Amino acid sequence: MARVVVDVMLKPEILDPQGQAVANALPRLDVTDVTSVRIGRRIELEFSGDADLDRVREIADKLLANPVIEDFTIHADEQVKA
Amino acid sequence: MARVVVDVMLKPEILDPQGQAVANALPRLDVTDVTSVRIGRRIELEFSGDADLDRVREIADKLLANPVIEDFTIHADEQVKA
Amino acid sequence: MSAPDTVDRAGSTPEELQPFAELGLLEDEYQRIRDILGRRPTQSELAMYSIMWSEHCSYKSSKVHLKQFSEKAPKNERLLAGIGENAGVIQISDELAVTFKVESHNHPSFVEPYQGAATGVGGIVRDILAMGARPIAVMDPLRFGDAEHPDTQRVLPGVVAGVGGYGNCLGLPNIGGEVVFDPCYQGNPLVNALSIGVLPVDRLQKKEATGAGNIVVLLGAKTGRDGIGGVSVLASATFDDGSEQRRPSVQVGDPFMEKLLIESCLELYDAGLVVGIQDLGGAGLTCALTETAAAAEAGMRVWLERVPLREPSMSPHEILASESQERMLLIVAPEKLDDVLKIADKWGVLATAIGEVTDGGRLVVTWNDHMVVDVPPGSLVDDGPVYHRPMREPSDLILLRADRAETLPRPVGGDALRETVLRMIASPNLCDKTWVTEQYDRYVLGNTVLAQPEDAGVLRIDEQTGLGVALSVDGNGRYARLDPYNGAKLALAEAYRNVAVAGGKPISVTNCLNFGSPEDPTVMWQFAEAVRGLADGCQELGIAVSGGNVSFYNQTGAAAIHPTPVVGVLGLIDDVATRVPIGFTPSAHPEGDLVFLLGE
Amino acid sequence: MRIGVVTFPGSLDDGDAARAVRLAGAEAVRLWHADPDLHGVDAVVLPGGFSYGDYLRCGAIARFSPAMESIIDAANGGLPVLGICNGFQILCEAHLLPGALTRNQHLHFRNRDQWLKVESTSTAWTGTFTDGQEILIPVKNGEGCYVADQRTLDALEAEGRVVARYIRGNPNGSQRDIAAITNERGNVVGIMPHPEHAVEALTGPSLDGLGLFASVLAHLAGKSAAVPA
Numbered sequence: 001m002a003r004v005v006v007d008v009m010l011k012p013e014i015l016d017p018q019g020q021a022v023a024n025a026l027p028r029l030d031v032t033d034v035t036s037v038r039i040g041r042r043i044e045l046e047f048s049g050d051a052d053l054d055r056v057r058e059i060a061d062k063l064l065a066n067p068v069i070e071d072f073t074i075h076a077d078e079q080v081k082a
Numbered sequence: 083m084a085r086v087v088v089d090v091m092l093k094p095e096i097l098d099p100q101g102q103a104v105a106n107a108l109p110r111l112d113v114t115d116v117t118s119v120r121i122g123r124r125i126e127l128e129f130s131g132d133a134d135l136d137r138v139r140e141i142a143d144k145l146l147a148n149p150v151i152e153d154f155t156i157h158a159d160e161q162v163k164a
Numbered sequence: 165m166s167a168p169d170t171v172d173r174a175g176s177t178p179e180e181l182q183p184f185a186e187l188g189l190l191e192d193e194y195q196r197i198r199d200i201l202g203r204r205p206t207q208s209e210l211a212m213y214s215i216m217w218s219e220h221c222s223y224k225s226s227k228v229h230l231k232q233f234s235e236k237a238p239k240n241e242r243l244l245a246g247i248g249e250n251a252g253v254i255q256i257s258d259e260l261a262v263t264f265k266v267e268s269h270n271h272p273s274f275v276e277p278y279q280g281a282a283t284g285v286g287g288i289v290r291d292i293l294a295m296g297a298r299p300i301a302v303m304d305p306l307r308f309g310d311a312e313h314p315d316t317q318r319v320l321p322g323v324v325a326g327v328g329g330y331g332n333c334l335g336l337p338n339i340g341g342e343v344v345f346d347p348c349y350q351g352n353p354l355v356n357a358l359s360i361g362v363l364p365v366d367r368l369q370k371k372e373a374t375g376a377g378n379i380v381v382l383l384g385a386k387t388g389r390d391g392i393g394g395v396s397v398l399a400s401a402t403f404d405d406g407s408e409q410r411r412p413s414v415q416v417g418d419p420f421m422e423k424l425l426i427e428s429c430l431e432l433y434d435a436g437l438v439v440g441i442q443d444l445g446g447a448g449l450t451c452a453l454t455e456t457a458a459a460a461e462a463g464m465r466v467w468l469e470r471v472p473l474r475e476p477s478m479s480p481h482e483i484l485a486s487e488s489q490e491r492m493l494l495i496v497a498p499e500k501l502d503d504v505l506k507i508a509d510k511w512g513v514l515a516t517a518i519g520e521v522t523d524g525g526r527l528v529v530t531w532n533d534h535m536v537v538d539v540p541p542g543s544l545v546d547d548g549p550v551y552h553r554p555m556r557e558p559s560d561l562i563l564l565r566a567d568r569a570e571t572l573p574r575p576v577g578g579d580a581l582r583e584t585v586l587r588m589i590a591s592p593n594l595c596d597k598t599w600v601t602e603q604y605d606r607y608v609l610g611n612t613v614l615a616q617p618e619d620a621g622v623l624r625i626d627e628q629t630g631l632g633v634a635l636s637v638d639g640n641g642r643y644a645r646l647d648p649y650n651g652a653k654l655a656l657a658e659a660y661r662n663v664a665v666a667g668g669k670p671i672s673v674t675n676c677l678n679f680g681s682p683e684d685p686t687v688m689w690q691f692a693e694a695v696r697g698l699a700d701g702c703q704e705l706g707i708a709v710s711g712g713n714v715s716f717y718n719q720t721g722a723a724a725i726h727p728t729p730v731v732g733v734l735g736l737i738d739d740v741a742t743r744v745p746i747g748f749t750p751s752a753h754p755e756g757d758l759v760f761l762l763g764e
Numbered sequence: 765m766r767i768g769v770v771t772f773p774g775s776l777d778d779g780d781a782a783r784a785v786r787l788a789g790a791e792a793v794r795l796w797h798a799d800p801d802l803h804g805v806d807a808v809v810l811p812g813g814f815s816y817g818d819y820l821r822c823g824a825i826a827r828f829s830p831a832m833e834s835i836i837d838a839a840n841g842g843l844p845v846l847g848i849c850n851g852f853q854i855l856c857e858a859h860l861l862p863g864a865l866t867r868n869q870h871l872h873f874r875n876r877d878q879w880l881k882v883e884s885t886s887t888a889w890t891g892t893f894t895d896g897q898e899i900l901i902p903v904k905n906g907e908g909c910y911v912a913d914q915r916t917l918d919a920l921e922a923e924g925r926v927v928a929r930y931i932r933g934n935p936n937g938s939q940r941d942i943a944a945i946t947n948e949r950g951n952v953v954g955i956m957p958h959p960e961h962a963v964e965a966l967t968g969p970s971l972d973g974l975g976l977f978a979s980v981l982a983h984l985a986g987k988s989a990a991v992p993a
């Protein structure tokens with residue numbers, strides 16, 4: 001059993017209204033030193049056997065992320081592997 | 083400048099319809115060895131100076147996550163710090 | 165996994181202490197369960213009785229008053245199903261009937277506004293679906309605390325997004341509702357949801373689990389630890405400081421699953437594959453199993469380990485109590501089972517045979533060969549406690565009534581009048597509600613003839629003939645606080661008028677009675693007065709209540725909300741082209757229209 | 765003329781799209797997402813809704829359905845395809861149209877009657893409109909904000925592929941007020957507002973939506989202005 005995490009974030013040049021909304025709300029919590037907030041998706045995939053990261057890359061590219069507007073990174077989740 | 087990442091995931095006992103929908107779609111891409119998919123939010127906060135993780139924890143608890151149904155973890159993003 | 169508390173074990177350990185009080189049961193209620201069973205209940209049975217005998221499910225405080233709705237009701241040939249069913253069904257033509265009902269989801273929406281409101285919509289839609297109808301619209305009467313209060317700013321956006329998120333995703337137009345602010349709802353917002361559906365008369369469904377040997381099928385989502393104990397704790401307990409830790413896990417809605425559930429159920433009905441059906445709402449499997457069995461005076465045999473679980477570690481009493489959303493219980497003839505499974509599969513919905521109907525008159529539930537439940541189902545549904553609670557008029561009522569509007573300063577002169585009018589129409593309760601309603605889809609299904617901000621929502625039911633319905637929901641907690649009898653009548657009159665001015669002929673009434681704790685005699689008095697007022701009002705107007713819902717324990721500490729009966733009126737329009745919108749129609753007669761004021 | 769309307773799990777405006785097709789004078793043929801057979805239809809409408817709950821990204825999962833595989837091939841061969849709202853999102857996910865539809869800038873679902881300006885009448889779906897015609901059609905979406913990179917946007921403008929723009933207010937923050945676009949060939953159109961909700965005086969704010977369905981019939985009948993091959 002292996003767990004792989006795919007982090008999907010909007011490309012830097014794409015406007016992130018959700019991140020913006022959070023950034024605008026922070027001063028109300030007296031947080032004034034945050035210069036930017038970006039919000040993306042964290043996707044955890046659990047495999048019955050070993051996970052082939054190349055195949056995960058393919059899944060991410062086809063389904064989990066939209067390459068027109070999003071970038072993604074993949075990493076095996078150490079906590080579970082251990 | 084420091085970047086801190088807050089990962090927000092639904093508590094394990096809470097239904098995750100998003101993850102469910104993706105899990106059900108995977109066989110159509112000939113992926114049959116994924117046993118579970120959970121989808122959460124990855125939030126990247128950029129600080130103008132150093133980041134105080136205790137303060138981030140407070141922000142996450144108050145604003146970024148919904149403690150009624152979500153858990154979160156916090157870590158400094160190494161890539162930027164370097 | 166540890167062995168569960170079985171019927172055998174319960175028989176041999178009569179003295180074992182059981183946490184009935186924590187589950188909300190009184191000493192004599194617990195004793196009554198022991199008398200019924202002739203032994204102590206098992207853990208699963210205790211959970212089931214505590215849920216089914218809770219205020220929310222048993223109507224133990226309200227029953228004696230609600231009777232008036234039937235007793236004072238005029239004869240109504242249109243009524244195909246009434247109080248006691250999932251929702252009232254009213255015939256509107258030779259072939260067609262509509263069904264509608266309003267329900268509350270107040271406490272869950274305070275804890276988790278988005279999911280609470282969303283699952284409120286989901287729940288009432290399943291009630292409509294269970295009658296054999298295709299749900300065709302929703303409405304949402306809402307009450308919040310002071311508009312400026314920070315907690316309102318936490319609750320309101322979530323509630324509105326939740327109502328919209330679920331309804332929009334189901335493809336149900338939102339055709340009206342209410343948004344009212346008053347400090348009395350500060351710690352206890354009201355989220356009521358109404359749904360209406362339409363069915364061919366001969367597709368009316370029953371909940372009876374008839375026919376020994378018929379199969380009991382669970383359809384829809386997997387079962388998880390959602391809202392365990394939610395019925396007894398969330399819906400029937402007040403929020404005091406100590407209740408924080410007892411809050412059960414919140415239910416999360418999956419509107420996509422519900423949409424699939426709707427489509428698959430409708431296909432099952434049309435194919436004639438269903439003997440009986442019941443939605444799973446508060447009280448989950450417990451309620452659905454006992455109600456379907458009790459309604460048919462049948463027995464049932466259930467293998468609990470067959471229930472598909474989201475969390476494999478769940479114990480039997482948790483499975484029985486779970487309030488996981490988007491599930492229905494079907495009774496199916498054995499030879500039709502394959503066809504049922506095929507249709508479910510077509511829509512991608514799980515369907516699992518979990519039991520069968522028996523002759524025995526007992527509901528027997530096993531879990532991996534351990535018998536955990538053996539009860540007469542009627543004892544949970546019909547033999548619950550019934551209370552004649554003490555009532556007393558609130559002592560502050562005289563003072564409240566003495567403080568008359570006539571004593572307020574009045575604006576004098578044009579400028580002061582203008583200023584007053586501007587202040588009033590800018591106030592949160594009177595201002596334009598587009599900021600809420602434009603978050604709701606009003607167009608989907610293509611039959612919305614009138615929606616917000618009209619007096620009533622109007623839907624076309626039959627594209628050929630133009631036959632349609634008009635619907636309005638209204639309530640005024642401030643009137644009801646001053647005079648619950650007339651306050652309830654006024655709510656009815658307002659909804660009735662709204663339907664009439666839109667062009668509808670009122671034919672049926674539904675209601676959601678939102679009150680404080682029934683254990684407070686002054687609240688109980690308000691409740692009794694409101695019910696009497698509504699029943700009398702209906703009688704005077706020659707119209708009948710076809711269904712509704714009671715929500716008690718709406719209070720923070722000792723402070724109850726204003727008594728808030730919310731009344732929905734359904735009207736019939738022979739041809740929706742004749743509907744009457746508010747405002748002056750610009751196109752037909754741009755000038756020269758005459759303006760009349762009717763009444764005093 | 766037979767126009768297919770696809771139902772995905774979670775499609776909501778499929779019945780409305782079929783009604784609009786009928787009101788325009790054609791036969792509506794219901795297509796099922798799991799069936800790759802397009803049953804010989806002359807054009808296809810991908811209706812609005814929340815296919816698969818729109819849970820991952822709007823349209824992302826629907827794009828992989830058997831019906832879509834056939835539609836992608838047919839569209840590349842010139843079959844007229846109209847994607848409305850969720851249908852537009854599916855067309856972008858399927859790369860039949862460039863760009864993507866993202867969360868509305870104000871983060872709310874928004875339903876209102878919206879004015880649009882028709883900017884291209886040379887597509888299969890807009891031939892009966894006049895250039896610059898202003899039409900009133902409902903919008904209702906939570907993720908209708910059209911985005912693409914500058915080069916793509918410039919190319920769309922230069923090639924006359926912006927089919928309609930929001931006027932008198934942009935309801936979702938779409939770049940350059942884009943409400944509808946087309947592919948190079950002009951047979952595939954994606955539109956965020958809902959023409960199928962503006963086809964009857966009783967239930968819609970106008971009858972302007974009928975124009976899209978009338979256009980494709982005219983196009984199919986070979987009467988419309990020449991579509992660039």
Ligand SMILES: Nc1ncnc2c1ncn2[C@@H]1O[C@H](COP(=O)(O)OP(=O)(O)O)[C@@H](O)[C@H]1O
Nearest residue numbers: 247248249250291675677709710711712713714
């Ligand atoms: N205020 C009321 N007026 C009329 N009927 C009511 C009222 N409250 C509850 N009922 C009826 O009592 C029955 C049980 O209600 P409820 O428990 O809310 O239904 P469900 O079993 O669907 O949850 C329903 O038929 C409902 O219409």
